[in-house]
Amino acid sequence: MGHILKYIRLALLAPATGIVSILWVLIPLTSPANPKWTSYAAQTLRLIGRFVLGYRIDVENNNNFDIRHVEKSVIISNHQSNFDIFHVGEVCPRNCVSVGKKALASIPIFGQMYWLTGNILIDRGNRKRAWSVMDKVVDKIKEGANVWIMPEGTRSKGRGLLPFKKGPFVVAIKAQRPIYPICIGDFDKVVDLTRWNSGTLKMKILPPISTEGKTLDDLNELKEEIRSIMEIEIAKLS
Numbered sequence: 001m002g003h004i005l006k007y008i009r010l011a012l013l014a015p016a017t018g019i020v021s022i023l024w025v026l027i028p029l030t031s032p033a034n035p036k037w038t039s040y041a042a043q044t045l046r047l048i049g050r051f052v053l054g055y056r057i058d059v060e061n062n063n064n065f066d067i068r069h070v071e072k073s074v075i076i077s078n079h080q081s082n083f084d085i086f087h088v089g090e091v092c093p094r095n096c097v098s099v100g101k102k103a104l105a106s107i108p109i110f111g112q113m114y115w116l117t118g119n120i121l122i123d124r125g126n127r128k129r130a131w132s133v134m135d136k137v138v139d140k141i142k143e144g145a146n147v148w149i150m151p152e153g154t155r156s157k158g159r160g161l162l163p164f165k166k167g168p169f170v171v172a173i174k175a176q177r178p179i180y181p182i183c184i185g186d187f188d189k190v191v192d193l194t195r196w197n198s199g200t201l202k203m204k205i206l207p208p209i210s211t212e213g214k215t216l217d218d219l220n221e222l223k224e225e226i227r228s229i230m231e232i233e234i235a236k237l238s
Contacts, residue, residue, distance in 0.1 A: 006193040009053055016048050021113040028116040035097045035145040037117040039068070042089030049086030054198040055191045057090045060237075061205045067091050070180060072141050073208070074172040076226070077182040078161055078234060079150035083191075084184070087201055088148070091182055096146040099137060099167070124153070134167055141175040151223075158188060161231045169223045173216060178208035181230050185237030202237040206230070 024041040028034065049055055061067070067075075070093050077088065102123040105111040115121060120140070122133045137147050149168035156162050172179045185202040192198050209226060 021109040024113045035118040039092045041117045042092040046089030056200045075148040075180045093146045098148040138174045172211045181206040183233040
């Protein structure tokens with residue numbers, strides 16, 4: 001019986017995501033690619049995780065700051081699977097855009113939704129163009145937006161926390177703005193889609209890490225320091 005429930009959920013997942021994507025293709029047409037739309041779209045997708053996939057989210061925030069109201073910052077998180085889009089909305093700040101690979105644009109409806117809600121597409125196959133886009137990301141932050149980047153650059157698929165790319169740390173240093181690490185527990189270990197209440201996914205907001213006064217010479221040290229902290233916290237959550 002449990003496996004039937006899992007198959008029903010997975011069968012409902014595509015149309016539910018499609019309906020939400022169509023909604024967020026139409027709404028932003030009044031002001032396309034505006035960063036204000038992203039957090040609202042993310043929160044709508046979060047409802048799919050809650051009501052279709054049946055899991056809950058528990059956010060640990062010992063610092064008692066409201067992540068939804070941070071400004072001009074870089075947010076980073078671990079990237080496990082396609083299911084990530086259904087829970088990041090729980091902690092997505094207002095006026096926040098994410099950086100995703102250009103291939104997302106080829107996904108029917110979802111790709112158009114991703115761009116129209118203000119997110120930024122990057123062509124990782126073209127190094128020169130990719131770094132040009134990152135400079136635009138710095139400008140976005142200086143204009144008032146938050147930027148969410150998953151520094152692993154790809155889904156880990158159960159392989160643990162992968163090595164970090166340099167992009168988000170270059171952006172934070174150039175903008176001289178803090179980095180907010182967000183750790184997400186192991187989805188596959190705690191969410192069982194064969195159960196009606198499929199589980200509770202834990203997330204933790206770590207204290208912001210300042211980049212004030214840092215230069216690109218500090219990049220690798222900063223990157224490895226944050227990765228080490230996140231790896232420890234993710235293990236605890238899982």
